[in-house]
Amino acid sequence: MKSPCVEQRVAVAFCGVIGLYDTLYVLSLFLHGPQIGPRVDVLFPDFLVFHAALRAWIEGKLAIVYDIKAFTHFQNAIYADRFEGEVGFRPFFYPPVWLFMLLPLAGIAVGKAYGVFMTATVAAATWLEGRRDWWGWLAIVTSPAAVGTVLAGQNSFFSVALFYGGLRALDRSPALAGILLGLLAYKPQLWILVPIALIAARRLRAFAWAIGAVLVLSLASLGLLGLDFWRAFFNTTREAGSAHVIDEMVTHMYMQMTTLFAAVRIVGLSTALASMIQFVGSAGAIVAVWLAFRRYDSSDARTAVLVTATFLMSPYTLNYDLLLLMPVVMALFRRGATEAFYPAERLIYLALWLMPTFGLILNRHGLPIAPLVILSFGGIAWLRLRAMPKVELPQAAMAR
Helix, strand or coil, X not given: CCCHHHHHHXXXXXXXXXXXXXXXXXXXXXXXXXXXXXXXXXCCHHHHHHHHHHHHHHCCCHHHXXXXXXXXXXHHHHCCCCCCCCCCCCCCCCCHHHHHHHHHHXXXXXXXXXXXXXXXXXXXXXXXXXXXXXXXXXXXXXXHHHHHHHHHCCCHHHHHXXXXXXXXXXXXXXXXXXXXXXXXXXXXXXXXCHHXXXXXXXXXXXXXXXXXXXXXXXXXXXXXXXXXXXXXXXXXXXXXXXXXXXXXXXXXXXXXXXXXXXXXXXXXXXXXXXXXXXXXXXXXXXXXXXXXXXXXXXXXXXXXXXXXXXXXXXXXXXXXXHHHHXXXXXXXXXHHHHCCCCCCHHHHHHHHHHHHHHHHHHHHCCCCCHHXXXXXXXXXXXXXXXXXXXXXXXXXXXXX
């Protein structure tokens, strides 16, 4: 067996090589240098959706934001110089609170707005999570998941900041923890299990602050953006579950999808079966989170169970969302290097680290293994968690 020192040196060398390549790849794309990786037709396409929603607000066209066809047409018109031909599916599926949170970027040219957005979200994640471990964070910000986030112009660093910042603040400041975790509701598919975790852990003060933050943010967006905008959001949410929109999403985004639902569809099975398997995965995710947070105290392993369950719960997570897993991947790898690795544990970490890039290729070839890798990681997290002492129930303590 290799010593922990050797294990970590190998990991440092691996992450260093991957990180250096990723950095050079991103720089070559933005500086129009030599092509050293996959071709990218449009830089930060997801941020263009965010920016287009801001443009619609400025121009008094909020009504089109949740109209998929009209909003896609709007983007084709204002970003004709960025798209290679006309694009056909560019929806804004976020709740109104996300547009409200983006309003400070309104009126800024798209390139500068993107720069401010990425700088601010990376800085927030670094302050709330990364500064705990500078070398580990350097590996994370140059990981394939980070590359996917930067090239797409997505909000994954912001999600990392709120998710880990909130969970790490639970013991010292329930109010801060609740506010941060409440703000995460801007992305419902990543937030959906947070209330269950807080209730299971008996963190009722943090839960109350989280719900309060959601309500304040929702009311503020309602006051500024209007009731009609919220109604349009709920209508679009219902439409997103229709067979037509699901087919559009799978057709246009299948290569990036990491979910059980997408995996079943990619291998050619029916939407009904995909929904059934997704439901089973969601039920298992809820049970796992409840048991983990009810029975065990705060730890990286418990957080890893929650993150894994989040990916099994949602039918709509993409490759850049995997950035949310990277801090606990790093933490559990170090624990394995110090204590001992389970069989195939190193392989799971390797596959998960590379999945944001190679998952695209595997999905294209009908091999959607991302959910299996995520589930395997969850299994490792659960084994690590079970090795920890359980939370002592108040009744047991009183009986002594």
